[in-house]
Amino acid sequence: MNHFPHGWGRPRDDIYGPYDHTYLSHSQSSGPNQHTQQPAVTGTSVLAAKFKDGVVIAADNLASYGSLARFTDVKRLHKFGEHAILGIGGDVSDMQYISRILNELDIDENYGSTGNTLNAKNLHTYLSKVMYARRTKINPLWNAILVAGLDGVGRPFLSSVDLLGTTFSSPTLATGYGSYLAQPLLRKLAETEDEVANVTREKAEKAVREALKVLFYRDARSLDRFSIAVVTKQGIELMEDEQLEGQSWAFADRIKGYGTQVN
Amino acid sequence: MTSIGTGYDLSNSVFSPDGRNFQVEYATKAVENGGTSIGIRCKDGVVLAVEKLVTSKLLKPGANKRIATVDRNVGIAFSGLIPDGRHFVSRARDEASSWRDTYKQPIPVSSLADRMGSYVQAYTLYNSVRPFGITAIIGGWDSEQDLPVDGQVGSGPKTGTGGKVAGTKSGGPGLYMIEPSGLYWGYYGAATGKGRQAAKAELEKLDLASGSLSLHEGVKEAARIIHVAHDDNKDKEFELEMTWVSSLDGPTKGRHEFVPEKLLVEAERLAKRYMEGDEDEEEDENMES
Amino acid sequence: MFRNNYDNDSVTFSPQGRIFQVEYAQEALKQGSVVVGIVSKTHAVLAAVKRNAEDLSSYQKKIVGIDTHLGVAIAGLSSDGRVLLNFMKQQSLSSRLTYGRAIPIERIVSLIGDRAQTNTQHYGKRPYGVGLLVCGVDESGPHLFEFTPSGMTQEMLACAIGGRSQMARTYLERHLDVFAGCSREELIKHALQALKESLSQDKDLTVENTSIGIVGWGGPDGAKGQPFKLFDGSEVAPLLAASGEGETAQDEMDVDT
Numbered sequence: 001m002n003h004f005p006h007g008w009g010r011p012r013d014d015i016y017g018p019y020d021h022t023y024l025s026h027s028q029s030s031g032p033n034q035h036t037q038q039p040a041v042t043g044t045s046v047l048a049a050k051f052k053d054g055v056v057i058a059a060d061n062l063a064s065y066g067s068l069a070r071f072t073d074v075k076r077l078h079k080f081g082e083h084a085i086l087g088i089g090g091d092v093s094d095m096q097y098i099s100r101i102l103n104e105l106d107i108d109e110n111y112g113s114t115g116n117t118l119n120a121k122n123l124h125t126y127l128s129k130v131m132y133a134r135r136t137k138i139n140p141l142w143n144a145i146l147v148a149g150l151d152g153v154g155r156p157f158l159s160s161v162d163l164l165g166t167t168f169s170s171p172t173l174a175t176g177y178g179s180y181l182a183q184p185l186l187r188k189l190a191e192t193e194d195e196v197a198n199v200t201r202e203k204a205e206k207a208v209r210e211a212l213k214v215l216f217y218r219d220a221r222s223l224d225r226f227s228i229a230v231v232t233k234q235g236i237e238l239m240e241d242e243q244l245e246g247q248s249w250a251f252a253d254r255i256k257g258y259g260t261q262v263n
Numbered sequence: 264m265t266s267i268g269t270g271y272d273l274s275n276s277v278f279s280p281d282g283r284n285f286q287v288e289y290a291t292k293a294v295e296n297g298g299t300s301i302g303i304r305c306k307d308g309v310v311l312a313v314e315k316l317v318t319s320k321l322l323k324p325g326a327n328k329r330i331a332t333v334d335r336n337v338g339i340a341f342s343g344l345i346p347d348g349r350h351f352v353s354r355a356r357d358e359a360s361s362w363r364d365t366y367k368q369p370i371p372v373s374s375l376a377d378r379m380g381s382y383v384q385a386y387t388l389y390n391s392v393r394p395f396g397i398t399a400i401i402g403g404w405d406s407e408q409d410l411p412v413d414g415q416v417g418s419g420p421k422t423g424t425g426g427k428v429a430g431t432k433s434g435g436p437g438l439y440m441i442e443p444s445g446l447y448w449g450y451y452g453a454a455t456g457k458g459r460q461a462a463k464a465e466l467e468k469l470d471l472a473s474g475s476l477s478l479h480e481g482v483k484e485a486a487r488i489i490h491v492a493h494d495d496n497k498d499k500e501f502e503l504e505m506t507w508v509s510s511l512d513g514p515t516k517g518r519h520e521f522v523p524e525k526l527l528v529e530a531e532r533l534a535k536r537y538m539e540g541d542e543d544e545e546e547d548e549n550m551e552s
Numbered sequence: 553m554f555r556n557n558y559d560n561d562s563v564t565f566s567p568q569g570r571i572f573q574v575e576y577a578q579e580a581l582k583q584g585s586v587v588v589g590i591v592s593k594t595h596a597v598l599a600a601v602k603r604n605a606e607d608l609s610s611y612q613k614k615i616v617g618i619d620t621h622l623g624v625a626i627a628g629l630s631s632d633g634r635v636l637l638n639f640m641k642q643q644s645l646s647s648r649l650t651y652g653r654a655i656p657i658e659r660i661v662s663l664i665g666d667r668a669q670t671n672t673q674h675y676g677k678r679p680y681g682v683g684l685l686v687c688g689v690d691e692s693g694p695h696l697f698e699f700t701p702s703g704m705t706q707e708m709l710a711c712a713i714g715g716r717s718q719m720a721r722t723y724l725e726r727h728l729d730v731f732a733g734c735s736r737e738e739l740i741k742h743a744l745q746a747l748k749e750s751l752s753q754d755k756d757l758t759v760e761n762t763s764i765g766i767v768g769w770g771g772p773d774g775a776k777g778q779p780f781k782l783f784d785g786s787e788v789a790p791l792l793a794a795s796g797e798g799e800t801a802q803d804e805m806d807v808d809t
Contacts, residue, residue, distance in 0.1 A: 097414065104360060107359075110332070117691050122653045125651055126651050153773040292567065292568055296568075320728060321711055321724055322706055345704055349703070386673070392673055
């Protein structure tokens, strides 16, 4: 008895012979056609938080190759137009591809006499279609993206889209490892949309920087150099070479693997 | 055109016994009926200008732009059939986009001119199409600096040259004019359309080959030349439309843009004064935008 | 049969650099009845005279809504118009789907312009025999564009195309300066007046033969906008009355969207 359900209902090999894979034009010897199965060079978490006049977004400057800290000056925040910015985690080459299609989109938009009028909300809608279309081809762009900025009526906008094309919005958002470690911390800032009205830029920026620090303590694929941006009606303020301040590793010497200890 | 009516001029891609393609020549006639367009290659940028004939009072003033941008650093002005010009521009944008897909860099002006020359020429090869009824002037600025490739996210190794050779010079202004035959040349000063003869005569006086004319001077000259070229058919009203593209450290930062309102008004004021015969004026009010 | 050797198809230039087939196609719009369009700082309006084939048949559609922010008036071969209108509806919907944004008017107009141009450059195709007035609102304000079979598109302050439209254009030119400051009601009044100028002696604007389309701009963020609204049949009556009788029928004007 064949106990594997995927074998049931198929012609029996002892009567019809084994399935002839040469009929699959793609894969005479290598089996079914395959696309990306896993990311290669990756960026870790992206964090963002709304405040009453805008949005703060941040991501560290590391691109890892497995556990190797491969590139340490990688900018993962990308501006789009005057009032939108996106932070990208996951596969770095897919991120670069996204950056290029957005550059092309910006060029096309500027051909019109009013310039690029796509706002952060439009951008998020567009990206969600791109991501979903790719996952439907079973060839996803291996990323988790946060889109921050202002919507069509100038209100703060923050939303996410991932490699499956899933979209999600909340006053604070974090991708990757940050969704476990940082998001609970950021929620203290504002748990509901109504609470955003009480959040100042200073409070939001401080909470995001603190959350980045927590991630640096606990996420082995993170870095203490990062980029952070603030989007308001005045435009985008992007700082790309920030350093985590006030670190304390006093807790660490009691933990296996820290520093030069070997046991 | 003694060969008109002999039948060799009825179809595109057909040579006459003396080796001419009449349909291409007729397409050139469409160009010669259109408003004048000019381009000036200055030492630190390029100016494009068109004489936009106002065909109806009901047109929205200042709208209906005739000079188009391709990528961010190139402009196209054209004379002739406007819908053909729009098609040409649309193709140029596709070329620029596909260049970026391949090379992750903006297309050099020379390469764009080459590709568009080939495209226009293809429309002289078949009797199933007609040639473009336009002559297009392509002007742009190739970055003089090493641009990051599209999608670049880091800055490379902190030591060593990273393959860069110090002291090499690249980039600069580019100006090309493509005719309905697909023929194109590089120019210091280019003119096409109805008033091209007068405009060419004016351009030749500027000694553009010496590379001494500045972009700001170029803007004023361009405005003046359009006014001079228009003189012959004074009856029709026209709007002056001007764009420019400068070096990265210049006023447009390497982008192709419309000349700012203030400078445009000033250039047009000087042009009108010139037309009134007030030629001995000294431009004391130095308009730097 | 032909006027000359150069007018058989749209891929042949005449020795003067003209393309006769395209010019003849422009004549086709004069077969259609007149349509008028005007913009103010806040509104864009279309008005048209509809025709019926015979007394017992319905009237031909002259104004069509493409999207909530955009409408089109047709002059010429309405079947050609329908092709372009369907294309515009698809493009408009596609913009809403991919970006969640109403397509900018300038952009959708240039799309149909490019499409029409292709028809003038390839053998076996013919130019569209239709002219359009496209009116709509986007982030930059209300707009009115004219589209012709050559693929030419132009932004206008006011425009009239179709049969006998010269009289309407003359009216529009004469009143051009006041349009910018007009209210919605005044704009409709001017559009109907321009239509009237183009009517032949024995005809008048009626509830049956008049169509009006109007769209209002809601500022850069679209907050106070009035979606494109088509007035046909009985809905036209109060607008006609207000236009015909001047101030007297003002209270009937409150048929808002």
